[in-house]
Amino acid sequence: MPAVSSSNRREFLYAGGAAALSLALNQKADAAGETAAGEWRNRNPEMSYRRLGRTNYMISEVVCGGNTIAPDNFRHVEEAIERGLNYLDTAPAYGRGKSEEGYAKVIAGAKRDRVFLNTKVSAWSSNRNELLRKIYDSLDEPAQKKIRADVQDELQRRRALDPDHICHYFDGQQEALEASLLANAVERRHGRSIDRRKNYRELVIHSVEKSLRVLGTDYLDLLMCPHGANSAYELTEFPETLEAFARLKKAGKVRHLGVSGHSDPAGVLQGAIAAGEYSAAMVAYNIVNRDYVDAALDAARKADLGVIAMKVARPCHHGRGNGRPNDPRRVAMIEKAVPGGLKVAQKCYLWVLRDARIAAVNSDLKNSQMVADNLPLAGRKVGGV
Numbered sequence: 001m002p003a004v005s006s007s008n009r010r011e012f013l014y015a016g017g018a019a020a021l022s023l024a025l026n027q028k029a030d031a032a033g034e035t036a037a038g039e040w041r042n043r044n045p046e047m048s049y050r051r052l053g054r055t056n057y058m059i060s061e062v063v064c065g066g067n068t069i070a071p072d073n074f075r076h077v078e079e080a081i082e083r084g085l086n087y088l089d090t091a092p093a094y095g096r097g098k099s100e101e102g103y104a105k106v107i108a109g110a111k112r113d114r115v116f117l118n119t120k121v122s123a124w125s126s127n128r129n130e131l132l133r134k135i136y137d138s139l140d141e142p143a144q145k146k147i148r149a150d151v152q153d154e155l156q157r158r159r160a161l162d163p164d165h166i167c168h169y170f171d172g173q174q175e176a177l178e179a180s181l182l183a184n185a186v187e188r189r190h191g192r193s194i195d196r197r198k199n200y201r202e203l204v205i206h207s208v209e210k211s212l213r214v215l216g217t218d219y220l221d222l223l224m225c226p227h228g229a230n231s232a233y234e235l236t237e238f239p240e241t242l243e244a245f246a247r248l249k250k251a252g253k254v255r256h257l258g259v260s261g262h263s264d265p266a267g268v269l270q271g272a273i274a275a276g277e278y279s280a281a282m283v284a285y286n287i288v289n290r291d292y293v294d295a296a297l298d299a300a301r302k303a304d305l306g307v308i309a310m311k312v313a314r315p316c317h318h319g320r321g322n323g324r325p326n327d328p329r330r331v332a333m334i335e336k337a338v339p340g341g342l343k344v345a346q347k348c349y350l351w352v353l354r355d356a357r358i359a360a361v362n363s364d365l366k367n368s369q370m371v372a373d374n375l376p377l378a379g380r381k382v383g384g385v
Helices: 007-015 018-025 075-082 094-107 109-114 123-138 141-157 173-193 196-215 239-250 265-275 290-303 328-337 344-353 368-377
Strands: 049-051 058-060 062-064 087-089 116-120 220-224 254-261 280-284 306-310 360-363
Touching: 058 062, 062 368, 075 094, 075 109, 075 368, 087 094, 094 109, 094 116, 094 196, 116 196, 123 173, 123 196, 141 173, 196 220, 196 239, 239 254, 254 265, 265 280, 265 290, 280 290, 290 306, 328 344, 344 360, 344 368
Parallel strands: 062 087, 062 360, 087 116, 116 220, 220 254, 254 280, 280 306, 306 360
Antiparallel strands: 049 058
């Protein structure tokens, strides 16, 4: 069960609205601050930066998500870099490889040295889930029933399907969560039949080497594995992942290890802390799921695990042209917390940036208009809303 903030803590962080936000947003990371000794790239006086945990990277408060980047849609990322953005996020699964191809054009030549670059091991979870699903399907009904009971117990214990916890950021999110938990339950009982070296170590190495070729670079500043983790188990029970990272790091191909996760972000953060080798995590965090994540963010800060917030605006603002209306209750939450004339999505970003435990917000910058809308939010005083 997620830890819920006390009423006093909630009053301080949230009910104070613009006053609490203004206090946090005024604390910019710059040369005069305590973070000046971090590793800097593409420093621009118009951008604000924060330290990404033990990576020591000073990253722009707004970073670029890569889901819509492609070889024919990347010029606006160059515009963002000229304005001080210095962190690019991508994955082999984005656009079926088109995102990495698009970023290859962005970082070609001298621009590689201006940005921190992250990609992921997208195949890790899907490959593992498929292998263990086949084992599940081979079991008799009584054995399957026990595994299904384990999954349901886990979902209930973590309140993982609470609407304001899972938030349903994308189609298939709940199915992906349940598939991962089923894989966990099967692996606990029958995982000895899996070729762990091939599927949990070599797969990581091969994925990274392919991504490096596509991106046209010889190293990554951050590697996220798993891509889309759904539980602490996926981070703490696979030494093969850590072995692959150690091998890649020794070869100079990867500098730091991270993880991403949409569902049960607190569990993912706790797993990254417990595993001991993770330097950063990118997890869903927003005004809607805040109480489920709050205690884990405290723990991450204490452990110096850098946190990038993603799916910051999605619960209040769908923004994908899919015809889904915004939830009036959630919109009212953000309008109350961040009064003023900004767009709903911008207010969502500002609300998260008021939190000193967060290094940056991930914005899926699709075009020049979104660059113009979202980059100026870095370091913005709420009084100017």
